[in-house]
Amino acid sequence: MSRPVDAKNPLQRLATLLTRLPGIGEKSALRLALFLVRADGEYVQALGAAISAIHGQLRLCSVCCDICSDEVCERCRDPRRDRRLLCVLAQPQDRMAIERAGVYHGLYHVLHGVLDPLAGIGPGELRIEELLRRLRADEVEEIIVATSPNVEGDATALYLAKLLRPLGVRVTRIASGVAVGGELEYADMSTLSRALSDRRAL
């Protein structure tokens, strides 16, 4: 049941605005709003200002479509990055996760989603046109498709492989299997099946 925004009640108004955030239901929104009412004033002001400011401050990098505050992001500008490697990702969080691992020094491309026909997301909804434009101009030799190893992520990887291979670029997929440090005993059937079929020589 959605209720109209009541401008006369600031608490209800804030709670209603908070319910539009992903993963925040009516009860959580009310709890957050009441927390903010009682929280340290300086913190609440800083949070409000940071939210108000976020919209104008960030945009998509004109090269890799990652979120950044400049025309071109720091990774695309970095001359030490290996421009022959391009890692394709579904969302900015995934780029941050790979950067944290600290083992990849190539470039990135953020699709902003994965193919999901049931949700109405086709190739036109993803940043694939921008990816093709880069391949024409850049010296990319290998594209590593690092979408998540689930139905949509795999479908997106297959789609990209078909689209990109004719352009003479090598297309690879991140490895998938039992997580490092994980217990075989607790791995799910799909992961075990993938770990077996993708086995490699020692």
Next chain:
Amino acid sequence: MSRPVDAKNPLQRLATLLTRLPGIGEKSALRLALFLVRADGEYVQALGAAISAIHGQLRLCSVCCDICSDEVCERCRDPRRDRRLLCVLAQPQDRMAIERAGVYHGLYHVLHGVLDPLAGIGPGELRIEELLRRLRADEVEEIIVATSPNVEGDATALYLAKLLRPLGVRVTRIASGVAVGGELEYADMSTLSRALSDRRAL
């Protein structure tokens, strides 16, 4: 692992501020921040402004300690309310839940917590002094302790009963048992035990 607020990166800065909200971890904060980056600008501005404004706009009712925008809340001011009945609650959300049920027409008193010695919350941390002040002045005949039926809520109710009965006021506790519409089969042991011990004649 908490990271310092990076003023140079507005996205990271917003995410760090969001992690201070209750129930929002690092991953959720980042997801919310990225949602706000891409969300409708008008909505984001409204949310930021509503948060910045909430701190000054609301305070505690000087009578019942509920959250309101005036010196005295609309329920305490309402002459149609039954001033002989006073419902004692742990938090403002509980008052809203009871109001939604639409069957109670007495007054309220919000404690802002329950007794929880392990968390360092004793009687001095709750709005009990304000409750005693009301009893001296008002025409209250019955106090319904409507804290949640768990260890802390029950302990708070017992404490209040001992404190208030000598003042000549009737102290009652909300009923506890199997939820209306619920299945006996799925009720937990404590609830079933309470439902049996608190059985009433038909």
